[in-house]
Amino acid sequence: MSQLNYLEKLLDGVEVEWKALGEVCDFKNGFAFKSSLFKEAGLPIIRITNVDGKNISLDDVKYFDPSDYKENTASYEISKGDILIAMSGATTGKIGFYAHESPAYLNQRVGKFLPKPKILNNRYLYHYLLSKVEQIYVIAGGGAQPNLSSNALMAKIEIPIPCPDNPEKSLAIQAEIVCILDAFTAMTAELTAELTAELNMRKKQYNYYREHLLSFDEGDVEWKTLGDIAEIGTGKHDTRDAIEDGEYIFYARGREPLKLNTFNFDETAIITAGDGAGVGKVYHYAQGKYALHQRAYRIVPDDSMHPRFVYHYISAYFNDYIQKASVSSSVTSLRRPMFLKFPIPVPPHSEQSRIVEILEKFETLTTSIQEGLPREIELRQKQYEYYRDLLLSFPKSHSDEAA
Structure with a gap:
């Protein structure tokens, strides 16, 4: 089915309006937590280094104690489902979905999107932003020192809103698109986990036989x-x-x-x-x-x-x-x-050859999986991006283009 036919069937004849992100989504900047007050335990702080491009990683996370600050830090809390963006540095424009159960807190140079619930599906916004990372980087100035210092820069990014005059139907269409894209995301994660587990098992086998065969x-x-x-x-x-x-x-x-x-x-x-x-x-x-x-x-x-x-x-x-x-x-x-x-x-040359033959078989298995893992992940990612672009590349009306 062609892109146009699929979209026509999905939209069932309804119109799509391209709206500025600032019309359908609010935005919150992070708080200036002081590095000199970082703790080894306490409440976690999400910094730009924790935004990995798809999710929010808690690796190397820093902590703080609210009693160290006069300001009310509670308003900077992050909850499960929040969408964050890195606003400066090497990760500028990268998006992260906070999928953790326990709350965290928003550091400066990290922003949080607040989609208006009766207009914009949170995950719909997430998938759309993933397709605009390069555009956001350009908006931030690109080059050596990109910076999204002003919320107004992102507010002008346009996002397609199907059936804008019927919020209930619009959200239903957005939810269907999210369902499809989330399925591809889950498939990629599942495949990656399976291949990684297989790779780890082969490595253990290889190391075991290598240790056994080379111990004299x-x-x-x-x-x-x-x-x-x-x-x-x-x-x-x-x-x-x-x-x-x-x-x-x-x-x-x-x-x-x-x-x-x-x-x-x-x-x-x-x-x-x-x-x-x-x-x-x-x-x-x-x-x-x-x-x-x-x-x-x-x-x-x-x-x-x-x-x-x-x-x-x-x-x-x-x-x-x-x-x-x-x-x-x-x-x-x-x-x-x-x-x-x-x-x-x-050992005798014949014994060396026998050992090599066994180890080569295990190394070939391990290497083939190790090399195949990034290839498979890349293939799944391209598949996801193809369907994401298919589902989110709505044609603009003449009025939208004129605006």
Whole structure:
């Protein structure tokens, strides 16, 4: 069914009037809670960092004690179902639906929408605002310092009100649209929860079998150091050398590889960061020609070792090893001697191959779900956005356009 036909059936011939948001919705700014008076417990404060774009997160929430203020803070209370908006900073224009049972309080630079109950369905407004986040950001000035300092800026945003002369029918139509869009939202949340649970289960399985297969007693196999069985070194490039459309992979210190038009190595190697957030973690397994950052390390096993066996073993135990070997409680930088002394078991090559084959199957399962999770979420989000635009993109009358 086409967009026009679907809307005609839904509206059943009634008119749609585009109204300024200020006509159908009031707006309340937050209170200037003082950061110096934030508490570890008490009444929760919702700040711009708690507005995640769809919901209100209570992660890293701050608290206050009403007795610290002369002003009446009760009027800034937030209840379940309230729609909030971040009014400045990096999250400007982001919308959040407060779905928590316990009340919270509205901080400055966060605003609350108050839809007029006999005109505008709360969730209808919520879905509509989600479709206008980019427009609101532009209204706020965009750029490096967007700011919705004036309620009048948002008051001019237009929202379609079906059957405005018959509030009861208008609200019924809005409720039907909400029902459809909420169903897509619930489907996305359910799918995400299922895939996340599956991913966590696979990770536990993989970790269990990895721990079981890579645990060797002292007398069961020969033990050597990483320096005995591998060549270890660094690259020579800096992140600034990266080229967006370069021909070769450039492994730096982060999870995402870069590009260069030159390569330094043509080999199979395990890559780990020498400093930064990736210290002790294995992000990359290089095969073929590649370039390497000056503070990233390449580990190239000799013929006595299956490269993927070394990869799995280092992934499992190297981070714990450097944390224990360091005099610092937090390792921020690695040096070559820390690699050279890392102990590693050397079972027969056939046993290495058997272990690798098992672990590769579990890693493939885990990776496929891990990569599939964001793809599935993105697909569901696009599906939701398609129907949201279909249901909320009402054609404007000539009178609305003229206004």
